[in-house]
Amino acid sequence: MNKIEFRGVGKVYPLGADTVTALSAVDLGLADGEFVTVVGPSGCGKSTLLGIAAGLVEPSSGSVTVDGGPVTGPGPDRGVIFQQYALFPWLTVRGNVEFGLKVAGMGRAERRARAERYIGLVGLTDFADALPKTLSGGMRQRCAIARAYAADPRVLLMDEPFGALDALTRVRMQDQLLDTWSRERRTVLFITHDVDEAVYLGNRVVVMAAGPGRVQEVIDVDLPYPRTEQTRLSPEFAALRNRVWRAVYHQPPAKEG
Amino acid sequence: MSAPAEPGAAGTGTARRRRAPEGPRSRVPAAALNAVSLAAGVGVWAALAGAGVQGLPGPVEVAQRGWELGADGTLVQDALASLRRVFVGFALGTALAVPVGFLMGWYGTARGLLEPWVQFFRTIPPLAIIPLAIVLLGIGETPKLVVIGLGAFLSCVISTFQGVIGVDSTLINAARVLGANDRVIFARVVVPASSPFIIVGMRVGLGSAWATLVAAELIAAQEGLGFRMQHAQIYYDLPTIFVGLITIGVLGLLMDRLLLAAERRLTGWQDRR
Numbered sequence: 330m331n332k333i334e335f336r337g338v339g340k341v342y343p344l345g346a347d348t349v350t351a352l353s354a355v356d357l358g359l360a361d362g363e364f365v366t367v368v369g370p371s372g373c374g375k376s377t378l379l380g381i382a383a384g385l386v387e388p389s390s391g392s393v394t395v396d397g398g399p400v401t402g403p404g405p406d407r408g409v410i411f412q413q414y415a416l417f418p419w420l421t422v423r424g425n426v427e428f429g430l431k432v433a434g435m436g437r438a439e440r441r442a443r444a445e446r447y448i449g450l451v452g453l454t455d456f457a458d459a460l461p462k463t464l465s466g467g468m469r470q471r472c473a474i475a476r477a478y479a480a481d482p483r484v485l486l487m488d489e490p491f492g493a494l495d496a497l498t499r500v501r502m503q504d505q506l507l508d509t510w511s512r513e514r515r516t517v518l519f520i521t522h523d524v525d526e527a528v529y530l531g532n533r534v535v536v537m538a539a540g541p542g543r544v545q546e547v548i549d550v551d552l553p554y555p556r557t558e559q560t561r562l563s564p565e566f567a568a569l570r571n572r573v574w575r576a577v578y579h580q581p582p583a584k585e586g
Numbered sequence: 587m588s589a590p591a592e593p594g595a596a597g598t599g600t601a602r603r604r605r606a607p608e609g610p611r612s613r614v615p616a617a618a619l620n621a622v623s624l625a626a627g628v629g630v631w632a633a634l635a636g637a638g639v640q641g642l643p644g645p646v647e648v649a650q651r652g653w654e655l656g657a658d659g660t661l662v663q664d665a666l667a668s669l670r671r672v673f674v675g676f677a678l679g680t681a682l683a684v685p686v687g688f689l690m691g692w693y694g695t696a697r698g699l700l701e702p703w704v705q706f707f708r709t710i711p712p713l714a715i716i717p718l719a720i721v722l723l724g725i726g727e728t729p730k731l732v733v734i735g736l737g738a739f740l741s742c743v744i745s746t747f748q749g750v751i752g753v754d755s756t757l758i759n760a761a762r763v764l765g766a767n768d769r770v771i772f773a774r775v776v777v778p779a780s781s782p783f784i785i786v787g788m789r790v791g792l793g794s795a796w797a798t799l800v801a802a803e804l805i806a807a808q809e810g811l812g813f814r815m816q817h818a819q820i821y822y823d824l825p826t827i828f829v830g831l832i833t834i835g836v837l838g839l840l841m842d843r844l845l846l847a848a849e850r851r852l853t854g855w856q857d858r859r
């Protein structure tokens with residue numbers, strides 16, 4: 330059984346008197362522990378797809394199941410990392426990481442220890458008592474990752490988490506993410522607009538198309554983990570990258586309706 | 587639905603994430619600049635009075651009157667009476683405004699029911715309520731407190747309401763995906779996220795309370811800074827009026843600084859200069 334299963338998922342938003350079809354009949358399954366990346370042109374419904382899996386957006390048709398159970402709302406079993414970090418600015422790094430644990434009713438000492446561990450995992454130990462406003466973009470993103478991880482979700486949903494970072498930080502964050510993922514294997518749905526990133530991180534790359542938003546092609550990435558700089562420079566990587574690039578940028582014109 | 591822009595609350599700008607452009611910073615400390623500016627202002631005042639502007643008392647004359655009023659206890663007594671009114675009215679007004687603002691921001695039903703009234707009363711200057719307050723509530727302390735409180739309430743309620751509806755929905759979603767229910771989201775996200783707006787509302791409300799004070803003390807008061815000035819006006823006693831004005835200004839400023847200090851402590855997490 331797949332960890333996450335989208336079946337015929339569609340989403341129609343009202344737009345004035347008219348409607349916009351953000352997603353149409355999306356079928357997609359993520360195996361347990363799989364890292365699936367999603368690329369596609371702006372407005373093709375990537376965030377909508379993620380929102381539906383998170384339980385923040387209700388699908389207009391079809392269904393999503395996690396472990397066979399239908400998604401009816403957000404829950405701590407699915408961690409979400411938002412593009413805008415969405416840290417609570419009045420809480421310190423530690424306060425942010427402990428938020429979900431506190432909500433879950435975890436005792437103080439246990440909470441502390443757990444937060445400590447995940448703050449260490451993302452390399453923010455020295456900044457545990459810092460407020461988000463004093464952190465750089467990359468540090469904020471790492472804090473958001475620690476917050477999501479600490480709640481121990483079985484599934485991680487990440488919406489262009491490294492979109493705002495510079496190239497250098499981005500590469501470091503990607504390696505860090507893969508490192509943590511290989512240590513504590515979770516199922517990841519990772520959205521990006523960066524073809525390289527999609528290929529470098531994923532077991533599979535889902536290429537989406539717009540108007541209406543749909544899955545255009547699913548490309549298997551059979552590059553072994555751990556992936557390194559060597560992977561990035563390999564001809565296999567280049568070939569896959571070209572394939573994904575073509576699928577994203579040379580899509581057949583959208584059918585009307 | 588969005589409320590019309592509130593010039594007082596929004597314009598104060600402290601609740602905004604806006605960054606001032608990084609201009610050349612002066613090397614002279616701000617306190618020194620403030621002192622120089624004050625001294626210059628008093629100098630201009632002295633010059634104008636010296637040049638014989640009709641009836642304008644000079645700083646020395648006003649300081650003398652201030653000393654006299656201070657020595658015979660009138661000033662302290664008046665100031666205490668006014669402070670008590672401002673404080674009680676302001677406390678009642680804001681204590682009511684914060685929960686009402688939260689209700690309006692959080693529940694669509696409450697907003698629908700309350701907003702027309704708040705918007706309607708906001709268009710009426712508190713001073714215009716005075717005749718009504720006298721007729722309905724008599725000439726004791728109650729109508730003064732009601733009028734002062736109303737002004738503070740109206741400024742603060744709008745600001746709180748805007749703070750609540752302006753809470754970033756990604757923060758609410760972030761809390762929801764971490765397992766928070768509505769009650770937790772309200773207490774741990776909405777309240778802290780809107781606290782800068784509430785404090786700005788309180789500051790505007792405090793300003794409004796002082797603004798209403800003098801007029802409220804027109805209602806047959808026996809003491810108070812407004813009453814003293816009113817009384818002095820009859821005798822063309824300009825120095826006393828100046829003493830009253832300056833006292834009100836200084837007290838208002840001190841109370842505002844206190845709130846500002848509270849704001850710094852409570853909302854220092856905001857990303858601003």
Ligand SMILES: Nc1ncnc2c1ncn2[C@@H]1O[C@H](COP(=O)(O)OP(=O)(O)OP(=O)(O)O)[C@@H](O)[C@H]1O
Nearest residue numbers: 342343349351370371372373374375376377378522
């Ligand atoms: N809340 C909403 N109300 C109305 N329309 C919406 C809403 N959210 C998204 N849409 C529409 O749905 C379509 C898909 O939006 P979505 O945000 O999922 O795209 P995306 O693939 O994430 O784009 P991007 O790469 O730019 O983030 C867009 O046409 C957008 O206008």
Ligand SMILES: [Mg+2]
Nearest residue numbers: 375376377488
């Ligand atoms: Mg998006």
